[in-house]
Amino acid sequence: MQTKNVNLPITVTGRHIEITDSIREYALKKVEGLHLDYPRIIEAKVILDVQKNRQIAEVILFCANHITIEATTEGEDLYASIDETMAKIARRMRKHKTRLLKNRPRTGSIRHLEEHVFNENVVESDVEEIEPVLIHKENFKLKPLFPDEAIMEFEMSELPFVLFLNQNNQKKSLLFRRKDGDYGMVVVDDV
Numbered sequence: 001m002q003t004k005n006v007n008l009p010i011t012v013t014g015r016h017i018e019i020t021d022s023i024r025e026y027a028l029k030k031v032e033g034l035h036l037d038y039p040r041i042i043e044a045k046v047i048l049d050v051q052k053n054r055q056i057a058e059v060i061l062f063c064a065n066h067i068t069i070e071a072t073t074e075g076e077d078l079y080a081s082i083d084e085t086m087a088k089i090a091r092r093m094r095k096h097k098t099r100l101l102k103n104r105p106r107t108g109s110i111r112h113l114e115e116h117v118f119n120e121n122v123v124e125s126d127v128e129e130i131e132p133v134l135i136h137k138e139n140f141k142l143k144p145l146f147p148d149e150a151i152m153e154f155e156m157s158e159l160p161f162v163l164f165l166n167q168n169n170q171k172k173s174l175l176f177r178r179k180d181g182d183y184g185m186v187v188v189d190d191v
Helices: 021-032 078-103 120-124 147-156
Strands: 010-015 041-051 054-063 067-075 143-145 161-166 172-177 183-188
Touching (some): 010 021, 021 041, 054 078, 067 078, 078 147, 143 147, 147 161
Parallel strands (some): 010 041
Antiparallel strands (some): 041 054, 054 067, 161 172
16 A cells, blocks of 8 residues: 655646745645555646635545546635645545445455464474475455546555456456566466
């Protein structure tokens, strides 16, 4: 689960205002400080506008799975408008995650692992070649999903991968997160 933004492209734009370094740094710090749970942010745009006595801050987040979250606030202070807009964005991100969790199918089973007791003589022996032992076995049911649904399932689960039946090509597929933050997919060809 991604907990902070990594190399997030953030664009700060000004309308009817010259963007100073302090305002730019403040806006960048606020967007980068968003706690990422779900959805994963791909790009962020901050638009600051001044009209007569109104200071307007607008934030648009482009997230994974074609999700766009935006909020606008106007006030008399630009910094306060940025703060209030970021609070709205955080609320909308939490609301989106809550909706996904409510619609997520519940699995009512509790998984039990078999207990293994090893002989002390085997553990303490000086044998250099110890064969690996299978200590955890888990059965998976292949859900028929499209790749974008598998990404959503992956983001909502705590597993490091999702195993599914790809609806596009009817093949078994494995979805995982790569080190660079993108997704990888392994497609199994039947022999």
